[in-house]
Amino acid sequence: MALRLRIKHRILFLVLLVSALIYIISIGYIITSTRRVMLEEAYSKVVLSAQKSANAVSERIDPYMVLSLSLASAFADFSHPPDASWRSQTMQMMRRIYPLYPEVVSLWSSWEYSAISPGYAKPYGRIAYALEHHPSGGINETVEELSLTGDPAPYAAFKALNKPSLFEPYLGVGTQSSANRVLMTTVAAPMQKDGEYAGMVGCDIPLDWLQGVVEQLQPFEQSLAFLLSGESKIAAYHSDSLLLRPVEILFPHDAEREELHRIVREGREHSFIHVDSAGRRYFVVMSPINIRHSATHWSLGLMVPLRVIRHEADQSVRISVLVGLVALLILVGLLIQISNSISRPIERVTRVLQQLGEGEFSEGMKLRIHTRDEIERMTVALNQLITGLLEKDRLADSIAKGDLSGDITLLSDRDRLGLSLVAMRNGLREAHELQEQRDLDTERRTWTNQGLADFSEILRKHADNFEELCDDLLSSLLRFLGAEQGAIYLLDSTLYADTKQQEYYLKTVFAWGRKRSREVRISRGIGLVGACAMERELLFITDVPADYPAIPAAVGEAKPKCLVLIPLLHEGSTIGVIEIASFHVFEPYQLEFLKLLSVSVASSIFSVQIGAQTHALLQQSQEQAEKLKVKEEELRQNLEEMAATQQNAELLSSAFHNLVESLASTMNFVEYDTEGYITEVGARYLQLLGKTREMLLHTYFSDSLHVEGWGRKEYEQFWKEIRNGQTRQVDTLVRLPGTDQLMHEFYIPIKDGDGRVFKVIKLSYC
Numbered sequence: 001m002a003l004r005l006r007i008k009h010r011i012l013f014l015v016l017l018v019s020a021l022i023y024i025i026s027i028g029y030i031i032t033s034t035r036r037v038m039l040e041e042a043y044s045k046v047v048l049s050a051q052k053s054a055n056a057v058s059e060r061i062d063p064y065m066v067l068s069l070s071l072a073s074a075f076a077d078f079s080h081p082p083d084a085s086w087r088s089q090t091m092q093m094m095r096r097i098y099p100l101y102p103e104v105v106s107l108w109s110s111w112e113y114s115a116i117s118p119g120y121a122k123p124y125g126r127i128a129y130a131l132e133h134h135p136s137g138g139i140n141e142t143v144e145e146l147s148l149t150g151d152p153a154p155y156a157a158f159k160a161l162n163k164p165s166l167f168e169p170y171l172g173v174g175t176q177s178s179a180n181r182v183l184m185t186t187v188a189a190p191m192q193k194d195g196e197y198a199g200m201v202g203c204d205i206p207l208d209w210l211q212g213v214v215e216q217l218q219p220f221e222q223s224l225a226f227l228l229s230g231e232s233k234i235a236a237y238h239s240d241s242l243l244l245r246p247v248e249i250l251f252p253h254d255a256e257r258e259e260l261h262r263i264v265r266e267g268r269e270h271s272f273i274h275v276d277s278a279g280r281r282y283f284v285v286m287s288p289i290n291i292r293h294s295a296t297h298w299s300l301g302l303m304v305p306l307r308v309i310r311h312e313a314d315q316s317v318r319i320s321v322l323v324g325l326v327a328l329l330i331l332v333g334l335l336i337q338i339s340n341s342i343s344r345p346i347e348r349v350t351r352v353l354q355q356l357g358e359g360e361f362s363e364g365m366k367l368r369i370h371t372r373d374e375i376e377r378m379t380v381a382l383n384q385l386i387t388g389l390l391e392k393d394r395l396a397d398s399i400a401k402g403d404l405s406g407d408i409t410l411l412s413d414r415d416r417l418g419l420s421l422v423a424m425r426n427g428l429r430e431a432h433e434l435q436e437q438r439d440l441d442t443e444r445r446t447w448t449n450q451g452l453a454d455f456s457e458i459l460r461k462h463a464d465n466f467e468e469l470c471d472d473l474l475s476s477l478l479r480f481l482g483a484e485q486g487a488i489y490l491l492d493s494t495l496y497a498d499t500k501q502q503e504y505y506l507k508t509v510f511a512w513g514r515k516r517s518r519e520v521r522i523s524r525g526i527g528l529v530g531a532c533a534m535e536r537e538l539l540f541i542t543d544v545p546a547d548y549p550a551i552p553a554a555v556g557e558a559k560p561k562c563l564v565l566i567p568l569l570h571e572g573s574t575i576g577v578i579e580i581a582s583f584h585v586f587e588p589y590q591l592e593f594l595k596l597l598s599v600s601v602a603s604s605i606f607s608v609q610i611g612a613q614t615h616a617l618l619q620q621s622q623e624q625a626e627k628l629k630v631k632e633e634e635l636r637q638n639l640e641e642m643a644a645t646q647q648n649a650e651l652l653s654s655a656f657h658n659l660v661e662s663l664a665s666t667m668n669f670v671e672y673d674t675e676g677y678i679t680e681v682g683a684r685y686l687q688l689l690g691k692t693r694e695m696l697l698h699t700y701f702s703d704s705l706h707v708e709g710w711g712r713k714e715y716e717q718f719w720k721e722i723r724n725g726q727t728r729q730v731d732t733l734v735r736l737p738g739t740d741q742l743m744h745e746f747y748i749p750i751k752d753g754d755g756r757v758f759k760v761i762k763l764s765y766c
Helices: 002-077 083-099 153-159 209-214 260-266 308-344 344-359 374-400 418-463 466-481 526-536 588-666 684-691 712-723
Strands: 106-112 125-133 139-146 169-174 180-195 197-204 224-228 234-236 271-276 280-289 299-306 485-492 503-512 515-516 522-523 540-541 551-553 554-557 564-572 572-581 670-672 678-681 728-736 738-752 757-765
Touching: 002 083, 002 106, 002 180, 002 197, 002 209, 002 224, 002 299, 002 308, 083 106, 083 125, 083 139, 083 180, 083 757, 153 197, 169 678, 180 234, 197 344, 209 234, 260 280, 260 299, 260 344, 280 308, 299 308, 344 374, 344 588, 418 466, 418 588, 466 485, 466 503, 466 588, 466 728, 485 526, 503 526, 503 572, 522 526, 526 540, 526 564, 526 572, 564 588, 670 684, 678 684, 684 728, 712 728, 712 738
Parallel strands: none
Antiparallel strands: 106 125, 106 197, 125 139, 169 180, 180 197, 224 234, 224 299, 271 280, 280 299, 485 503, 485 572, 503 515, 503 522, 540 564, 551 554, 564 572, 670 678, 670 757, 728 738, 738 757
């Protein structure tokens, strides 16, 4: 008995010492961590409270911003009609909407004269239409001209910003009685005409409810809430005397150091420690109030004394220490109990059997007894039973967690519990596989929809650059499909009309994420690409032809395992083909995705090609204009060279004109250009015909030439001989006023210094 007690005491001493040391260290760490976590949670609670209240304020004001934005958007088009009907339409819409918002003090719209009056040139001056509640219960309508000598500062700032805004708070008249002055603000949205400021729509709303928000916001005792406007003025506080005062009243030393004005203006979260004049420390958090579409931000702040925040954490530490001491005492008692059980192997076996009889089993229940007798053999059998139960428990647990891959070793072919678990696992596995297939189908549909959305964005982004469109489209498609190589072939637009002679040229090709440079042209119906273009059907090839080019790589070359050729169809015609080669075989859902994608790709490529061709034609016309400038310069130089000989030509021309004038005074004179049209007529000939000069100018020579038996062919041959330098004489019948008379006409070609005919003179007489 004495020896047994010594072993018991030794076990108690060693186990208790180690356990107590580990326990104290663990408890100390847990308490420290718990206090830190509780402080962080307390700070987070303050932040979340501020955010929640800020969101509540935002949700309260958002409908008014939506009202202003909607009316501004609707009114922006009213100034376009040529008559003044838009004014009545404006007031009509405001009258219908205003009663739906009884809390709105006034609803008004302001129109810049420069936007609605074409002749108005001043940058200021406007007319305002307003609706407001009358104290007696009716609605007042007012029309007022404003800013005729200049815009007031708040309006000028809003006008320059040209964005929806929440104005600074002010004291105004409420909706109930004209004697009540309440805190109010204006929610306004600009009206824009071609992007320029044309006016504004606004509504004046009371802010007296904000006082209730800050008073109810008290996540901790002695916490104080406040609300700041966009210019950091106090819009709500538990003391009304500080309303509309600057934030420096609350934080005289922190406002500048923490840059509170900038933080409020930019709409950012912020927190800091504030020390008041009495030395009390506060945790201050500021959460932005983001009004939908508003360019200005307000902020809701919350101040909580640090001692209040830390009180709960410190109280928790004290409780944790007390609980730890109690737990340590319990641990000592358990160790004593365990030490007693070590000396009683039979009692241990009995206890384990009792636990098994109650359905309890665990790995720790296995016994290690080496008494070399019946107790040891009983212990071995008991351990085998526990092992079998544990395996079945693990299998059941894995099945409960969704893992159906586990297995067990049956104790024998009569292990009914094991056989039942295996049968249940197999049934659940089949059901799970069916569910996985359904999930896979859903995942593939999501993949397809996301891919179509992503590639639609690529097509939209590069709508004005054909090269970038093709490169980005192909490289992104290869990455999306996990393919190694791809190419885009496009129809040669010069052969578009002739289906028998159509050719497709290689526009771009990528391999292993890098663009390659190759020039390839393929006729319609030739090769895989030509066959795809002619059949207008997707080609999916897993038996890749032996002569198909290998895909180059850093360690060598290899044949792809599959090829996909997708025709790009536009209005029934194949305008291109996408070729993709991959080392892995594509799934059917990926091929279906390629079919869907090809429709939008074909449409986008066709549209961008048309735009590119238009741009090329414009560039070509610009180049031709440059060439014309060069030719014009060459012509100018030739004219300068000809100027030297012009004087001699002028002398000859003067003599020639003197001769012509002398002939014109005695004979009928007409001058033609080389095409046969009259350019000058003598006065004698006009007097003879009884016509004016304007009636004969630019008429064809055959209009006044009538030769018996001549047709169009004879007239053209006649004039051709004259242009070749031959002088011709012909008799024609001329219709004069009251009679017809035979006229003898001589057509004389006049040549320049180079011997070229540049005009023809006709002399005639009766």
